[in-house]
Amino acid sequence: MPGNTDGGMVTTSTRAPVPSSATRHRAVVAALVTVLLWASAFVGIRMIGTAYSPGALAFGRIAVGALVLGAFAWRCRSPLPRGGAFALVIGYGVIWFAGYTAVLNLAERHLDAGTAALLVNVAPILVAVFAGLFLGEGFARPLVIGIAIAFLGVVVIALGGSGGESVNDGIGIVLGLVTALLYAAGVLMQKVALRRVDTLTATFLGCATGAVVLLPFAPQFVAQSMAAPTSAIAAVVYLGVFPTAIAFSTWAYALARTDAGRMTATTLTVPAIAIVLSWLLLGELPTVLGMVGGALCLLGVAISRRR
DSSP: OTTOOOGGGGTTSOOOOOOOHHHHHHHHHHHHHHHHHHHHHHHHHHHHTTSSOHHHHHHHHHHHHHHHHHHHHHHHTOOOOOHHHHHHHHHHIIIIIIIIHHHHHHHTTTSOHHHHHHHHTTHHHHHHHHHHHHSSOOOOHHHHHHHHHHHHHHHHHHHHOOOTTOOOOHHHHHHHHHHHHHHHHHHHHHHHHTTTSOHHHHHHHHHHHHHHHTGGGHHHHHHHHHHSOHHHHHHHHHHIIIIIIIHHHHHHHHHTTSOHHHHHHGGGGHHHHHHHHHHHHHOOOOOHHHHHHHHHHHHHHHHHTOO
16 A cells, blocks of 8 residues: 555466475565555655655655666566557556555545555455456355445544544545545456566556656656655655565565465555554554444455455
8 A cells, every 4th residue: 555555466466386384484574574565655655744745756656666666677578568458557557556646645644644554455345346346256245244344444434533633534534445446446457467467567567657647746746856855755765665666576476475365365464554653653543433443444354355
């Protein structure tokens, strides 16, 4: 998430058998690395503060991620997608890598890291709704119940107000939900594209597309980097290398060796980790109502995933 959040790109990969306990152990470690890095992205964005504008920060992060992923893609030399698959990759590159990242940066000008992570994790329900509408997956009773509970959670978060020095205003709540919507739309497009495109190629091309879309913010990024403290520049590099490039790689490794449903469920731990990191590093905590609402959101997501 932070960014996300962002784990939908690989949820459609095929399952692979687990050959040994050692492989299972490595898959668990990889999954833990992924959720930690994704959670840290929410805190990293807040730590940068006002050193970078939301658009400039988005460009810097995605450009760094594209460079790292491009180095691996160059070594693998996988064939480029064509036709509809290529269009889908470009589409979620625009929506997810560019749109989601920029809006999340803007949302965290109004939300603490924990609240932002809680709102973004409404995305799995939105994915299920889109899949029911456009992929013929229907609307099971657990999905409807989960949507109702998660919606109640969002209302409670909105009523929570400010916590500590955080803002958590109405604009932030709306931006957080827009972020979740963009993430969900990107995931849905990836879900179809990954049927014909390998994970590394799809991720690199999506990230590169996002960097191209965000190019208008490149002059701002350069100018703001000249005035930014070293810690802020280091944070941008961290966001690009770790939550954007490495986390997707460790997620793909773990997913290839673990059940897809269980792996996807591990992303529900991201908000909890983000809240703890935000408290330890920034002294931020959501309000009591915010945490209650977040718990309702996660409960709704968990119920919606029941068969």
